[in-house]
Amino acid sequence: MLAIQKDILKKRKPARAKTLQRFFKTGPGDYAEGDIFLGLTVPESRLIAKKYKDLPLKEVSVLVKSPHHEERLIGLLILVSQFSKSSEEVQEKIYKFYLKHTKYINNWDLVDSSAEYIVGAFLYNRDRKILQKLAKSKSLWERRIAMLSTFHFIKKGELKDTFKIAEILMKDRHDLIHKASGWMLREAGKRVSEKDLRQFLDRYAAQMPRTMLRYAIERLPKEDRLRYLSLKSN
Template sequence: MTTHTQDSKTKSGSNETGTTEIICTAKEIENTLQFLGNEEKAKHLMRFFKTGKGQYGEGDLFLGIVVPESRKVAKAYKATPIEELHQLIQSPFHECRLVALHILIEQYKKASEAYREEIVQFYLSHTNYINNWDLVDLSADKILGAYLKERDRDLLYQLAKSSLLWEQRISIVTTLAFVRKGDLDDALQLARILVYHEHDLMRKAVGWVLREVGKKDRERLCLFLDEFAATMPRTALRYAIEHFDESKRQYYMNLAKQK
C-alpha cells in the first residue's frame, strides 16, 4: 500500500512484538488516513453512526474511509510504538481510533506476556475513546477477551456496572472470546445483569451474545429464554432467537406478547 505523509521520520525497525515493520508517528498515520478520506462517504458514516446532537455518537468526526482500507493502513503500520498509539486513539477522527485498535490487535497476537499486559492496560485506560459500537465490537474479544481466557474475570462485572455505555458493551462483547471455546458461564451471567438495559445498543449486544451461546449450547440458551423471554426487551429477544426455526421463534415471541 502506498502511503502519503508529510513527516520524514518514517523508518523500519523492531517493536515489542519482535517484528520488523514500518514505524511511524501518529501524525503520519493520520495524514495517510486523511489522504484516503472521502467527503461523501464521511457524511454517510456520520449519519450511520448517529453523530447528531443527542445521539450516541454525538460529535464524532469521520474521514470517509471504508473498513478494508483502514485495515490495510493498520497492517502497514502494525509496528507503531504504543506511545504513538496513545496519541492516535485520542484523535477526533473515528478512523484514526479504529486503526489504533486494529494495530493493537495485530500486536497482541505476537506480543510477549509483558507487552500483552501493557496492551490490556492501555485498552482499559482508553475506553472513553473506544466510543462507538464498531470500535468495541472489533476489539473487546480480541484484546480483553484473549487476555482473560485463563484469568479472573471480575473486571467484566465491574465494567458492566460502569456509567459509561461503551464499557458496559465491552463487558458483554468480551465474552464472545470465551463463548467460542464453549465457556458460557460469564456470557450468561452478564446477560442476566444487562438484559434490561435501557439502551438499544446494549439490547442488541446482549441478544447477539445470547445467539452465540445458543450455537454452542441450545439447551442453556432455552433455559435462559424460558426465564426471561416474557419480559426481556424485544430487540434482545429477536437477536437471540435468529437461528431458531420458525415455530420456536414464534413460541418465544408469543411469550413476550403475553407479558
C-alpha cells in the same frame, strides 16, 4: 502529525464521511454525538493498520485519542494485531492501556472490532470479575465492551460469563446493548449449546427487552421463536 496520520488523510472522502456520520448517529443527542469521520472504508483502515502494525504504543495512543473515528479504529486494529503476537507481559500492558482508554472506544464498531480480541483474550485464563464491573458502568461503551468480550469465551466453548453479563444487562435501556446481548446469546446457542440457550430463554425471555430476545432466538425454529415472543408481557 504522525506519518500514519498523513497516510490516513490521503484516503479521506468528504462525501462518504457525511454518509458515515449519519449512519453512526453522530448528531445532537445521538449515541455518538460529535464523532468525526474522514470517509475511509474499513478495508482501507485495515491496510493502513497492517502497514503500521509495529507502531509504538505512544503513537498508538495519539490515534486512539484522536477526534477522527478512523484514526481511533486504526489505532485499535493495531493494538489487536500487536496483542495477538506479543508476550504475556506486553499483552497485559495492552490490556491495561485499553481499559484506561475506554472513553475513546466510543462507537459500536470500535468496541466490536477490539473487545473480544484484547479484553476477552486477556481474561480467558484469569479472573473475569472486571466484566461485571464494566457491565454495571454508566458508560454505554463499557457495558458493550463487557458483553462483546465474552465472544472470545464463546469461541472457546464457554458460556457462563455470556449468560451472566446478559443477565446483568437485562434491564439496560439502550438499544445498542439489547442488540449486543441478543447477538452474543444467539452465538452461544449457535456455536456451543442450543440447550443452554433455551434454558436461559425459558428463565428470562419474559423479562428480556424485545430486541434482545429477537436477536437471541433468530436461529431457532419458527415455532420456538413464536413461543418465546409470546412470553413477553410488554
